[in-house]
Amino acid sequence: MISDMPRPRPPHLHRQITRHGKTVWYVRKDKGARIRIRADFGTPEFDAQYQAAMAGESPVIGKAKSGTLAWLLEQYRETNAWTRLSSATRRQRENIFRQILKTAGTEQFVKITSKTIQAGVDRRRDTPHQARHFVDAMRGLFKWAVAAEHVRSDPTAGKAVAKPKGGEGFEAWTEDEIAKFQKRWAPGSRERLAHDVLFYTGLRRGDAVLFGKQHVKNGVGRITTQKTGERVVIPIEPELEATLALGPCGDLSFVAAADGKPIKKESFGNWFREACNTAGIKKSAHGLRKAGATRDANRGWSESELEAKYGWRGGRMASHYTRTMNRERLAIQAAARTRTSIPSPEGEVRATGEKVE
Numbered sequence: 001m002i003s004d005m006p007r008p009r010p011p012h013l014h015r016q017i018t019r020h021g022k023t024v025w026y027v028r029k030d031k032g033a034r035i036r037i038r039a040d041f042g043t044p045e046f047d048a049q050y051q052a053a054m055a056g057e058s059p060v061i062g063k064a065k066s067g068t069l070a071w072l073l074e075q076y077r078e079t080n081a082w083t084r085l086s087s088a089t090r091r092q093r094e095n096i097f098r099q100i101l102k103t104a105g106t107e108q109f110v111k112i113t114s115k116t117i118q119a120g121v122d123r124r125r126d127t128p129h130q131a132r133h134f135v136d137a138m139r140g141l142f143k144w145a146v147a148a149e150h151v152r153s154d155p156t157a158g159k160a161v162a163k164p165k166g167g168e169g170f171e172a173w174t175e176d177e178i179a180k181f182q183k184r185w186a187p188g189s190r191e192r193l194a195h196d197v198l199f200y201t202g203l204r205r206g207d208a209v210l211f212g213k214q215h216v217k218n219g220v221g222r223i224t225t226q227k228t229g230e231r232v233v234i235p236i237e238p239e240l241e242a243t244l245a246l247g248p249c250g251d252l253s254f255v256a257a258a259d260g261k262p263i264k265k266e267s268f269g270n271w272f273r274e275a276c277n278t279a280g281i282k283k284s285a286h287g288l289r290k291a292g293a294t295r296d297a298n299r300g301w302s303e304s305e306l307e308a309k310y311g312w313r314g315g316r317m318a319s320h321y322t323r324t325m326n327r328e329r330l331a332i333q334a335a336a337r338t339r340t341s342i343p344s345p346e347g348e349v350r351a352t353g354e355k356v357e
């Protein structure tokens with residue numbers, strides 16, 4: 001709540017108590033105009049409106065004309081279809097909707113067609129990830145709008161944006177890169193603590209910045225992930241336990257800002273990337289999650305065990321790691337059999353059927 005607001009506040013964010021005792025938040029740069037933030041403090045909507053105000057935009061809240069896209073979004077934000085999305089997803093989609101409202105907020109939503117959606121995808125052709133997120137955000141909106149009988153059909157139906165070529169996403173760290181980072185950042189540093197939390201827990205950065213001693217009992221960590229809502233179970237391995245003992249840890253989370261207070265995942269991501277650059281590594285925090293999953297698969301973890309730790313479902317992601325490891329193991333075993341079958345005493349027959357003279 002308001003009393004929990006971190007200090008110092010985000011730049012140019014001000015709080016005012018009206019004569020009726022109501023709390024009002026607004027953004028004001030220097031002596032410029034005040035831009036009111038109407039969403040509840042601490043919500044993804046508040047963050048999105050703050051970012052809009054910092055960009056000099058005035059959020060259209062409660063003033064949209066009936067029948068416009070802005071009005072439809074207002075109705076959508078009041079539904080379970082919106083609130084049951086994870087905080088991370090809502091924040092991401094708020095940023096997308098904010099850009100859409102700038103150019104199409106006053107348009108009649110009934111006039112949005114499949115062709116309109118395709119045009120939006122085409123404008124983002126140079127950024128495939130943004131194109132996919134755009135379609136996902138609009139699909140969520142219109143799927144609800146169809147169910148609520150605001151529109152007859154979903155203009156996003158049949159729209160799919162292919163993943164970028166290469167399709168593997170963030171690249172996993174190699175063992176050499178992990179060793180290089182650990183050599184640069186010794187135990188007892190914030191950088192090393194962050195690295196070890198990411199690597200040994202396999203948590204995404206949004207969950208890693210929330211994970212703290214309150215989540216650990218009898219050597220096992222348990223936390224509900226923000227992205228999928230899955231409850232994950234994380235054995236605290238000796239290496240991580242030793243790192244946490246050295247710290248520096250925050251009061252509410254192991255990974256924290258320099259002053260020990262909680263840190264947002266975006267700020268953490270930027271800070272950790274700088275730490276990686278300093279160590280001479282051009283990889284991401286998510287790449288450590290992949291490295292951890294690879295390591296666990298190499299140690300013989302089953303698909304069910306991987307799903308319990310990483311919060312996956314359906315076997316697809318877990319099988320990706322176990323299948324890769326199983327194929328490597330089979331290839332090594334086959335090579336070993338070949339090496340042992342080829343050398344033969346003179347006059348005997350090799351495994352290939354050739355007679356040795």
